[in-house]
Each structure stands twice: as structure tokens, then as C-alpha cells.
Amino acid sequence: MPAHLGAQEEFGKVTDNPKAVTQSFRPAWRKYMGKGINNIAEHLAPLMVRIPLGLIFMAHGSQKLLGLFGGQGLTGTMKTFEEKLGIPPIFTLLAIIAEFGGGFGILAGFLCRLSATGISAVLLVAIYKVHWINGFFLNTASGVGHGHGIEYNIALLGMSLYLLVAGGGQWCLDRLIFR
Numbered sequence: 001m002p003a004h005l006g007a008q009e010e011f012g013k014v015t016d017n018p019k020a021v022t023q024s025f026r027p028a029w030r031k032y033m034g035k036g037i038n039n040i041a042e043h044l045a046p047l048m049v050r051i052p053l054g055l056i057f058m059a060h061g062s063q064k065l066l067g068l069f070g071g072q073g074l075t076g077t078m079k080t081f082e083e084k085l086g087i088p089p090i091f092t093l094l095a096i097i098a099e100f101g102g103g104f105g106i107l108a109g110f111l112c113r114l115s116a117t118g119i120s121a122v123l124l125v126a127i128y129k130v131h132w133i134n135g136f137f138l139n140t141a142s143g144v145g146h147g148h149g150i151e152y153n154i155a156l157l158g159m160s161l162y163l164l165v166a167g168g169g170q171w172c173l174d175r176l177i178f179r
Helices: 018-066 071-087 089-108 114-136 151-166 172-179
Strands: 009-011 014-016
Touching: 018 071, 018 089, 018 114, 018 151, 071 089, 089 114, 114 151
Parallel strands: none
Antiparallel strands: 009 014
16 A cells, blocks of 8 residues: 555555554664663773773872872882871882772773772772862862862772772673683
8 A cells, every 4th residue: 555545664564554663663762772772881881980090090000109290109109108198108008009000900901899999998098088188179279288179089989989899891801811
């Protein structure tokens, strides 16, 4: 039957029932769009959290360990942490390992949950020892004598806790090694 006389065409099939076309179209839309987007999000979400978090902590860890990016290096960091923050050298060393090694682990997806645990611990100590007294917000004006608040650390902590719970996702070394 021609389309102008009431027939509906769906992907080459002709039917006289207009409701059949809309009913068969809706599940097809949900089937391909809904699951496709969720499937992509499930695969990409951990990777999109891992890349920035891993890069941030590798950079901060390299400041403390290697003295890169204007950092003090290992001996300077040990001295500063002990004198100004009251953190013993063994815990400073563990924090440096957690930042640099954990940043690499998160970036590569290698021992991702362990790396996220170390980074979470470092962030909680940083919030308590350094940033809590400065309030919530970052010091965007770079005012002298006023450090950054806990805002940025909470965002990083949330990313780290996500990886601790969810793991590194589909594209990580953990999936290849620990099958």
C-alpha cells in the first residue's frame, strides 16, 4: 500500500498499523543508544579519572623525590616535613613513594587499588596537617601568609576513592596481569 494511503515504512518493511512502527522503533533506540553510551562510559570513566590523577601525583612526587618542577628533592622534603610539619622521616618517605609510585601505578593501571589507597592516605594527611586551617577554598589571589584550603584536595580524594572502589577499569595493566 502506498505511504500516502496510511501505510508506514520501517527499514524496508511495510505495515498498515502505525502503532507497530513506533513501538518497534522505541526499543531499537533504547537498545542501541542507551546501552552504547553506558558501555562506553563504563570503559572510559576510570581511564578519564586515572590519567589526570596519575599525572598530578607523578608531578608532585617528582618534586619531592627528584627535585623536579621547583621541588626540594628527597633530603629537602625530609627536612621540611620533619621540622615544619612534625612528620617523621619514615612517613615522609612513605608519602613520597605513595605520590610518585602511586601516581605511576594509577596512570598505568598497575596495582591501581593499592596506589589509590596510598594516595588517599597522603591526601587525608595533607588536608589535616596543611590545608584545614586555611578553610575550604583555594587561595586564588595568592595572598601572602594564606595557603590553599581543602577544596582541591577533596576533589583529588574523591577521584582516588573512586579508583579504590571501582578499580582501574578495562584499560589497565591489572586486567592483563591478574586475570
